Each structure stands twice: as C-alpha cells, then as structure tokens.
Amino acid sequence: MFNPFRYIADFLHLVSFLILILKIRKTRNCLGLSYRTQEIYLAVFCVRYIDLFMYFVSVYNTSMKLLYISSTVFIIYLMKFKKPYCLSYDQASDDFPHYKFIYTGAGVLALLVHTDLAPFELGWSYSIWLEALAIIPQLHMLQKIKDVENITSNYVGALGVYRFFYIVSWIYKYSLTGDVCWTSLLGGIVQTILYADFLYYYIISLKSGKGMSLGV
Numbered sequence: 486m487f488n489p490f491r492y493i494a495d496f497l498h499l500v501s502f503l504i505l506i507l508k509i510r511k512t513r514n515c516l517g518l519s520y521r522t523q524e525i526y527l528a529v530f531c532v533r534y535i536d537l538f539m540y541f542v543s544v545y546n547t548s549m550k551l552l553y554i555s556s557t558v559f560i561i562y563l564m565k566f567k568k569p570y571c572l573s574y575d576q577a578s579d580d581f582p583h584y585k586f587i588y589t590g591a592g593v594l595a596l597l598v599h600t601d602l603a604p605f606e607l608g609w610s611y612s613i614w615l616e617a618l619a620i621i622p623q624l625h626m627l628q629k630i631k632d633v634e635n636i637t638s639n640y641v642g643a644l645g646v647y648r649f650f651y652i653v654s655w656i657y658k659y660s661l662t663g664d665v666c667w668t669s670l671l672g673g674i675v676q677t678i679l680y681a682d683f684l685y686y687y688i689i690s691l692k693s694g695k696g697m698s699l700g701v
Contacts, residue, residue, distance in 0.1 A: 486661065490654035495549055497647035502556040504640040506563070514573035515564045517630050517637045521583045521622040523564065525615060527557045528588075533612035536605065578629050581622040591615040599668050610668050617676040620644065624683060642687045645680035648673055 509515050534550045541547065563570045581587075591614035599610035623641065627633055652673045659665050 486658070488654050488657055490650050490657050494647050494650035494654055497643050497650060499549075499552060499556075501640055501643035501647060502552075502560070504643055505560055506556070508634070508637060508640060509560070509563050509570050512634070513569055515570050516573050516575060517627065517634055518564060518574075519579045519581075519623040519626045520561065520564050520574060520576075521579055521581060522619055523557060523561050525583060525587055525619040525622070527554070527561060529612045529616045529619060530554045530557060532608050532615070535608065575626075578626050579622060581625040583622050587615065587618045587621060591618055595668075598671060613668050613672040614675075617672040617679070620676070620679055624679065627683070638687055638690065641680075641683055645677070645684045645687075648676045648680065652677060 505518070509518070530550070530553045534554065537547065537550055564574055565571055591611055594614040595607060595611040598614075599607060601607070601610075620641070627637070627641070652670070655665070655670050655673065
C-alpha cells in the first residue's frame with residue numbers, strides 16, 4: 486500500500502539529520518545540542534533495525550535504515566571526537582539523567598503497552614518508546630539556554646513535524662485497512678506532545694522573523 490504521508494515523514498527525518506550536520510559544520514560548534522539525545526537515537530535505530538541483515542524488504546527500506554544509523558553515528562563523532570566541534574560541547578548543560586529516566590521509562594512503557602513478549606517484538610516496542618522520549622534531553626538543554634540558534638530550532642522543528650506526519654500516515658493507513666498499531670500511535674502521540682511547547686515558540690519565531698526564545 487502506497488502511503489504518501491510516510492514518505493513525507495521519512496524525508497523530513499532525513500532533512501533533520503542534514504540540518505544538524507549543517508549546523509555543526511557551518512558554525513564549527515555544537516553549542517545547544519544534546520549528545521545524550523543523539524546517543525538515545527543511535528540506541529533506537531540499533532534496536533529497531535537489528536534485523537537489517539536478516540530480512541530484505543526493499544532497497545528503499547534498507548537504504549533508509551543505513552542512512553539513519555550512519556547519520557547518527559557521524560553526528561556523535563562530530564560532537565564527541567572531532568575537533569574543533571567537540572570542544573564546544575556543553576556537557577554541564579546536557580545533564581538530563583537519561584539512563585535513569587529515558588531508558589528505564591521506555592522499558593516500562595514497552596512492557597505495559599505491548600502484549601507480545603517475543604524478543605524481536607518487545608525490542609521493536611522498546612525502540613518506539615525510546616524514540617518518543619529521546620528528545621527530552623535536547624529540550625531540557627534548550628530550556629536552560631532559552632535563546633535558540635535558528636539552525637538548531639529548524640532541526641528540532643523538523644523532528645517535530647516528521648513525527649506529526651507519521652501520525653497522519655497511521656491515520657491514513659487505518660482509513661484504508663482498519664489496522665491500527667497502538668504502540669506506534671501512542672508513542673507518536675506522546676512524542677508530539679513533548680514537542681508541542683517547542684513547536685509553539687518555533688512557529689511564533691517563524692512568523693516574526695526573529696530569533697527563537699523559549700519560555701518568554
């Protein structure tokens with residue numbers, strides 16, 4: 486079944502990676518960016534795509550999986566190891582306790598919502614909830630900074646819009662087939678809610694043409 490909204494969402498997801506890499510390379514710093522969020526995203530993709538070399542779905546499917554993983558690895562490399570970019574990483578502000586709350590919380594939600602306890606199914610469910618919560622360290626960091634660079638705001642904005650289109654794609658699929666995956670739907674809703682406050686200020690900044698500030 487051709488689902489145009491899913492392809493739009495996939496494209497926006499790739500755009501978010503490109504925006505982030507552009508921000509780091511162009512400004513030669515990673516100020517305002519959370520390494521912890523990127524670490525969680527890498528865990529999401531590694532867990533979700535563990536079957537990458539076990540099953541072949543399509544060239545598109547395999548290519549997108551490889552692009553998601555490689556782009557995230559490259560971003561982590563720039564932020565943590567590549568000079569001069571890594572020298573500007575603000576570890577003091579990137580202090581959300583993600584091991585305690587994100588990884589553990591996603592595990593609890595996966596067990597509560599997903600009834601199939603088969604390893605691959607449970608791992609997939611865990612990755613959905615992990616992705617839903619992954620943006621929290623980034624938003625926590627931006628709340629501390631208040632004034633957000635335009636490129637950084639575009640990156641987070643693209644992530645928020647991409648999740649919105651995934652929800653639309655699930656609604657579209659349901660309208661055609663009657664099938665609904667509650668784990669994906671609920672995870673997407675939670676993630677969109679987490680983005681809501683940021684997207685509100687992001688839209689205001691786009692309308693005004695001024696820099697983005699949070700909580701003012």
